[in-house]
Amino acid sequence: MSLFKAALRSPPICPPQPLPSQPRLLLGVGLRSVGRSGSIRVWRGVHSPARPLAQLRSGSEVLRGLRFQSTSTSTSPAPTPPAQGTSSPSPAVQSLAHSPASPSLSPPSLPSIPSTTEPPPTPSLPKRSLLGRLLPSSLVPAPESASNVWKLFRLAGPERRPLTIGVGLLLVSSSVTMSIPFTIGKLIDFFSNPGNSTFLGLSFTSASALLFSLFLLGALANTGRVILMRTSGQRIVARIRNRAYASALRQEVDFVERQGGGSGDIVSRLNADTYIVGDSVTGNLSDGLRAIVTASVGLGLMFYLSSKLTLVMLAVVPPISIGAVFYGRYLKKLSNQTQEALGDMSRVPCFQVAEETLSAIRTVQASNSYPMEEATFAQKVQLVFDLARKEALASGLFFGGTGFSGNVTILTLLGYGGSLVARGEISVGDLTSLLLYTAYVGGALSNLSGFFSSLMRGVGAGERVFSLIDRVPAVRPGVGEEFVPSARGVIRFENVGFTYPSRPDVMVLKGFNMELRTGESVALVGKSGSGKSSVQALLLRYYxxxxxxxxxxxxxxxxxxxxxxRATIGYVPQEPVLFSGTIASNIAYGRQGATLEEIVAAAQQANCDFVDAFPLGYETPVGRNSLSGGQRQRIAIARALLRRPAILCLDEATAALDAVSEYRVNDAIQRIISSKNTSSIVVAHRLSTITTAERLVVLEDGKITESGTYRELASRENSRFRALMAAQLNVAAGEKSMLDEVSEATESDSDGETAVGEEEPEEQVIDDVHDQKKIKAKAASMQ
Structure with missing residues (x-):
């Protein structure tokens, strides 16, 4: 009992371990030679991160380029492998020794830091096993499937103790179960012969008590088996979900949002696939072992009772076994397609009804879009239904065929067994026991085929889960040195070119050069798609x-x-996200250990005065849409302020706000910028946002076309910035006089009265000081 309790308690579910700040780097160095025997020799080196990361990466680039492959026509000798018992130089030294020219060894400059993708391994022909040479290839499991099967069972490693106890209890319960047909047969013979006074050498009362105790033991063993197997399975599921979720959080943004790894697909892997994997290595394993024990013991007792009848029954086993192999591989393929289709449905808009369509129910109803939404959703449902129907058809044919084979076997045994009873070779009780064992063995073989099919289903789901867990992100967490949070300095974009992984042919930024000094505020201006948000995405190292x-x-x-x-960057997106929790927890998101005083100070600096109006104050529960746009935006600014950022990124933070909310948000932003301790990059279109920036950078088609202060660009003739502002103000070519009036009013408000006789320039500066004064007055009246 103590072992049973201990098995239930251990091992605990371990949370995902944090990645080390400087993990051990494995840099493969290939020195390949094809000798006379045709064998390929590959030596690999392991380097520790003792040197700076830049040198490591530069070195790895050089070493990866030093690959030598000699052929029959090559004159260069193949490298000699080190002799045993002698110290061999590292692969790096060997590579340098075989370098053809020293200039190629100069490390590349930092702008050419390569990606972390390793070169593809040298292809080699896989060796075929004896089974693969004897059987057709369609009957032999693929090597990758076998590898995934072992991956599944390695997940059960931490559960050795409870699983071992569970297997022992399974053997006990299965043995008790397999004694029932034998006992029934002996009871029939006992009651058929009134002259018998003993049953199995005991009195009938003693034998009944013994059987009752035996059956009770079997029931207790079966109970313990189920409890241990299922709790172990849930621990495995929890462990693999933690690992998969931790890996998903560390992937690059593009993978999660675009490249087949949308959030719906990842959630499908975390939910359905992990459950299938956990069930495959625990519940399915238990059923498989139970089927093996039942079939083995049942066949042994059948041979003991009548070898002739047993051989007749075995005539149907090979067809069932071959059918199970074919069915298992086909079912694995269908299971993969069905799971991918379910992930697809979770990713596309038609299946995000609860999260997207219902959240926009006003728009749907106002547009009378019911038929369109229903038709789109029905198409995806039909796709999954078609795949499920194929899987159902394959399952029905298989189980129908095995059931028919089992029934024919029983009829054959009854006919042939009846003749043996008539000749006196076996008793009626033995024939009954043998028929019962036939049913038991047939059910066990059916369960065994089901075990194989479920195992293949688990392999299919495991491939999707392991592909997420083992995936190396493009921007690798934990690689590099720790950045000092208090550091301040100059940020430079040096000849930056950028393409999104999902659109490799579209160059978003082309030769982008920009400098951001300490405490400087820079506003990025340009049309949609000009690359403004991409600049911030690169600075945040999303890419x-x-x-x-x-x-x-x-x-x-x-x-x-x-x-x-990223810990030194405060980011305020255009649509800030609030997580389920309180206002305080949302402000402190990403800053562990923040005190309430720090939270309140950041909120006050961000003009979050509306919090005091709530009865619960900072403990007020909030969700995604429980606050207005301006309130959510100010909480996002407070969240950024709490980090004490060296860099502040604002991505059109006031685009969706009304005039009053915009003024308050801009006032909070201006407080940050005026401190001169935080550099800021602002992406915006509105005049009220960009006029406060010290420098404007105009982007067009991924390039900088203009740069300067607001007044310089607005007063410059043929300025792209002036054209953008005119388009924003909806000023047509024939309304140039209105633009001049706005410029004159702006100039008079900013610089006072114009001197008498002084002639105004033809192109006046565009400003919105009038608008800001009106907004300020309106805000004061509302307070």
Whole structure:
């Protein structure tokens, strides 16, 4: 009992371990030679991160380029492998020794830091096993399937103790179960012969008590087996879900949002696939072992009772076994397609009804879009239904065929067994026991085929889960040095070129060069799609530049860990997200250990005065849409302020706000910028936002076309910025006089009265000081 309790308690569910700040780097060095025997020799080196990351990466680039492959026509000798018992130089030294020219050894500059993708391994022909040479290829499981099967069973490693006890209890319960047909047969013979006074050498009362105790033991063993197997299975599911979720959080943004790894697909892997995997290595394993024990013991007792009848029964086993193999592989393929279709449905808008369509129910009803939404959803449902129907058809044919084979076997045994009873070779009780064992063995073989099919289903789901767990993100967490949070300096974009992974042919940024000094405020202006948000995405290291580099005080930001670098950046998106929790927890999101005083101070600095009006104050529960746009935006600003950022990124933070909310948000932003301790990059279109920036950078088609202060660009003739502002104000070519009037009013408000006789320039500065004064007055009246 103590062992049973201990098995239930251990091992605990371990949370995902944090990634080390400087993990051990494995840099493969290939020195390949094809000798006379045709064998390929590959030596690999392991390097520790003792040197700076830039040198490691540069070195790895050089070493990866030093690959030598000799052929029959090559004159260069093949490298000699080190002799045993002698110390061999490292692969790096060997590579350098075989270098054809020293200039190729110069490390590349930081702008050419390569991606972390390793070169593809050298292809080799797999060896075929004896089974693969004897059987057709369609009957032999693929090597990757076998590898995934072992991956599944390795998940059960931490559960050895409870699973071992569970297997022992399974053997006990199965043995008791297999004694029932034998006992029934002996009871029939006992009652058929009135002259018998003993049953199995005991009195009938004693034998009944013994059987009752035996059956009770079997019931207790079966109970313990189910409890241990299921609790172990849930621990495995919890463990693999934690690992998969931790891996999903560390993937690059593009994978989660675009490349087949949308949130719906990832949730499908975390939910359905992990459950299938956990069930495959526990519940399915238990059923498979039970089927093996039942079939083995049943066949042994059948041979003991009548070898002739047993051989007749075995005539149907090979067809069932071959059918199970074919069915298992086909079912694995269908299971993969069905799971991918379910992930597809979770990813596309038609299946996000609860999250998207119902949240926009006003628009749906106002547009009378019911038929369109229903038709789109029905198409995806039909796709999954078609796949499920194929799987159902395959299952029905298989189980129908095995059931028919079992019934024919029983009829054959009855006919042939009846003749044996008539000749006196076996008793009626033995024939009954043998028929019962036939049913038991047939059911066990059916369960065994089901075990194989479920195992293949688990392999199919495991491939999707392991592909997420084992995936190496493009921006690797924990790689590099720790960035000092208090550091301040100059950020430079040096000849940066960038393409999104989902659109590799579209260059979003082209030769982008920009400098952001300490405490400076820069506003990025341009049409939609000009690359403004991409600049912030690169600065936040959601992606790395395709070409060029981004430096902080002369050092490439890729030399720092993404976590420590992002910790110094405050980000306020256009549509801020509030998580389920309180206002305080949302402000403190990403800043562990923040005190209530710090939270309140950040909220006050962000003009979150509306919090005091709530009865629960900062403990008020909030969700995604429980506050207005301006309130959510100010909470997002308070969240950014709490981090004490060195860099502040604002992505059209006031685009969806009304005039009063915009003024309050801009006032909070201006407080941050005026401190001169935080550099800021603002993406905006509205005049009220960009007029406060110290420098404007106009982007067009991924390039900088203009740069300067607001007044310089607005007063410049043929300015792209002036054209953008005119388009924003909806000023047509024939309404130039209205634009001049706005410019004159702006100039008079900013610089006072114009001197008598002084002639105004033809193109006046565009400003919205009038608008800001009106907004300020309206805000004061509302307070």
């Amino acid at each position: 790395d530049p395709t070409h060029g580099r981004i430096t902080f005080n002369g050092r490439d930001i890729r030399e720092y860990t993404p976590e420590s670098w």
